[in-house]
Amino acid sequence: MQPHHDETPHVPGPSLWPVGFAVGVVVLLVGLIVSWTAVVIGAVIALAFAFLWVRDLTAGTELAHAPEVAPEHAVAATAAGDDEAGEATAPATDRYPRAKFLELSTLGLGGVIGGLVTAPAIGFMVAPAFLKQGTKDHNIGPLTDYPQDKFVVATWMSDASQGEVSRRTAFVRNNGQINGQPSFTIISNHCAHLGCPVQPNGPLDEKDTKKFADVTLIPTVSIAGFGCPCHGGQYDTEGNRTAGPPVRALDRYSFSIRNGNLYLGKPFSVSHVDGSGSGAKIHKWAFSFPGEHVNGIESWLYPVQPPH
Numbered sequence: 259m260q261p262h263h264d265e266t267p268h269v270p271g272p273s274l275w276p277v278g279f280a281v282g283v284v285v286l287l288v289g290l291i292v293s294w295t296a297v298v299i300g301a302v303i304a305l306a307f308a309f310l311w312v313r314d315l316t317a318g319t320e321l322a323h324a325p326e327v328a329p330e331h332a333v334a335a336t337a338a339g340d341d342e343a344g345e346a347t348a349p350a351t352d353r354y355p356r357a358k359f360l361e362l363s364t365l366g367l368g369g370v371i372g373g374l375v376t377a378p379a380i381g382f383m384v385a386p387a388f389l390k391q392g393t394k395d396h397n398i399g400p401l402t403d404y405p406q407d408k409f410v411v412a413t414w415m416s417d418a419s420q421g422e423v424s425r426r427t428a429f430v431r432n433n434g435q436i437n438g439q440p441s442f443t444i445i446s447n448h449c450a451h452l453g454c455p456v457q458p459n460g461p462l463d464e465k466d467t468k469k470f471a472d473v474t475l476i477p478t479v480s481i482a483g484f485g486c487p488c489h490g491g492q493y494d495t496e497g498n499r500t501a502g503p504p505v506r507a508l509d510r511y512s513f514s515i516r517n518g519n520l521y522l523g524k525p526f527s528v529s530h531v532d533g534s535g536s537g538a539k540i541h542k543w544a545f546s547f548p549g550e551h552v553n554g555i556e557s558w559l560y561p562v563q564p565p566h
């Protein structure tokens with residue numbers, strides 16, 4: 259028997275859609291390292307080419323229609339078929355090509371299995387880094403505990419339920435007022451090289467240590483910047499790098515004042531600071547991990563940051 263013409267395997271012609279789809283996926287994955295903008299662009303490219311690919315595959319899959327045959331001719335043709343093959347031939351009916359069905363069902367099943375495998379991996383391994391992160395504003399004591407123009411070493415627990423392991427440190431200086439608004443310089447003690455704890459370059463006035471809830475405040479006598487014990491990184495009193503391997507200035511904290519108390523807000527990164535005190539111009543960037551450039555072409559080389 260000759261195969262029916264509808265049984266001819268459907269072989270799609272050469273197409274660039276799979277290549278475009280692959281390019282979109284690559285851009286999306288690279289975007290996860292580089293920036294959210296690239297993630298969105300990659301997703302759009304992948305979806306657009308996936309649509310074109312699927313449309314190409316499904317083109318020409320309309321039900322194959324047998325040509326209209328007049329009833330008397332159909333009877334004659336059936337009789338002729340009986341004579342030649344020795345058995346009855348089924349009348350022509352609408353059919354869906356078997357090869358096409360297998361092709362699409364294989365692709366669809368592969369997509370479903372791929373989704374079932376990758377969705378849990380994304381859900382359990384990647385998503386937690388982006389969910390329930392962030393910091394709450396933390397009360398670090400009354401304004402009266404921060405004498406003007408002096409740094410105070412403030413430590414507090416970022417998560418009291420985890421105990422001392424969550425203790426954080428910042429150097430806080432009351433700059434007085436500017437335009438009627440209180441001004442504070444609040445510098446993180448995380449070295450901008452590899453994150454070691456930076457120390458004040460000067461003596462502390464430990465006898466005047468104050469405690470407030472989980473907060474400890476130790477005034478400094480007089481300091482000449484900050485130094486890192488790990489690799490010798492040095493910073494001035496605005497947190498600008500002055501020597502050693504750090505690639506940027508020390509991070510800072512935003513702040514607010516409520517009911518006469520100073521509250522720490524979110525940390526942010528700083529490339530450098532012009533000026534000093536209440537008149538300083540802070541070149542502020544999104545929070546970045548130690549060792550990362552925040553500006554310039556080098557800043558393109560680091561992965562997307564989860565919320566902090």
Ligand code: FES
Pocket residue numbers: 449450451452453454486487488489490491502503504
């Ligand atoms: S971690 Fe501070 S200089 Fe290396």
